[in-house]
Amino acid sequence: RTDPLNYVPTNDQTGAMLQEIAANYPDIARYFSWGQSIQGRTVHGLVISDNVNLNEAEPEVRYSSSIHGDEIVGMVLTINLAYYLVEHYGEPGYEDATDLVDNYELHLVPAYNPDGTYLHQRYNANGVDLNRNFDLPAGEHSTLQQENVIFQSYMRDHHFIVSLNYHGGALVMNYPWDYTYTLAPDDEALQLLSLEYSTHNLPMYSGSFPQGITNGAQWYVITGSLQDWCYDQTDCIDVTCEVSNIKWPSNASLPGYWENNRESMIAYARAARWGISGTVVDAKSLIPLNATITVEGIDMPVHPDPANGDYYKLLHDGTFDVTISATGYLPQTFQDVACTWGTVDVLNAALLPLPSGLVTGTVTSESGEGLFATMVVT
Ligand code: ZN
Secondary structure, eight states: OOOOOOSOOOHHHHHHHHHHHHHHOTTTEEEEEEEEOTTSOEEEEEEEOTTTTSOOSSOEEEEEEOSSTTOOHHHHHHHHHHHHHHHHTTOTTOHHHHHHHHHOEEEEESOSOHHHHHTTSSSOTTSOOGGGOOOSSSOOOSOOOHHHHHHHHHHHHSOEEEEEEEEOSEEEEEESOSSOSSOOTTHHHHHHHHHHHHTTOHHHHTSSSGGGEEEHHHHOOOSSOHHHHHHHHSSOEEEEEEEESSSSOOGGGHHHHHHHHHHHHHHHHHGGGSEEEEEEEETTTOOBOOOEEEETTEEEEEOOOTTTOEEEEEOOSEEEEEEEEOTTBOOEEEEEEEEOTTSEEEOOEEEOBOOOSOOOOOOBOTTSOBOOOOOOOO
16 A cells, blocks of 8 residues: 655656556546646646546546645645555445545546746746636636646536645635625535535644635635636536645645545545436437526526536535426426435436427318417427
């Protein structure tokens, strides 16, 4: 078994470790890269899932770290998680890890801002704070930086459900929105999701924030954050995980952070399935549909992964009216769908195409007079 890291790897070492894991566990680990930083450093990543070369009907989850280059604990955590999952997959006593590999698709990116980490600084090589650089949903920021361009491209090429980005300097789960005091449409589910992490991390849970979570704006307002962009522009719920009061702690303390975060990392990813989920297909052809899933009272619809038609909508406990619609199809509303946090509540839909074509003619009595008539298409 690989021991938890007790040093901060260079970017090249990170890439080598992820590539080695992929080479040693090719069925459940696949190396990828978002692209290059401004100074030409590769942003390395690793996907962990069973059948890792297929896009299966599973929720995609992203863990990334160190968008602020000098906040490095999460970088070490994501690498440790990769080793932990591949080395314990299928082993009795590690059912949670096995479930994560079998039923989810986990994307790990330890070093979002490798130039900043190399320079031991918060900013990227242009001196820009990448977590204040996103133009939406609260506009007017500097030109989108290269590291954020390649991040957005990867996010748009995939269909993430839940993610988090590791920071340091505090100990709290900071959930959307950052830019406004208005509560997010999914506020209740966002709190439950954040609690999935904090309740398994005793220092965080018992720290200076009640239960280790906070609404972003209530802590302090920022604009241009990654989590707000994700939540506004993709179907992904992203939470900012402040994982250490010290941004760059001593090497000797790093394994202790892993002990405090291991269960949190697994529980948080698994929560991508808490709520309703299912597939939306054409009732006749069974082809996946580009549908919209809307929960009444929660103004944040989600959409299925176009490849498999699988969708996921995080929901707190309760009963909900859910409407599933697609262009050219009769929408379907499911009433009083019951949800319990911590369970998978399946809601599949097969939509019927709208009647198409034009039927014309005249309706007359036998004597030839015109009649008032009703035509019903079934
Ligand atoms: Zn930070």
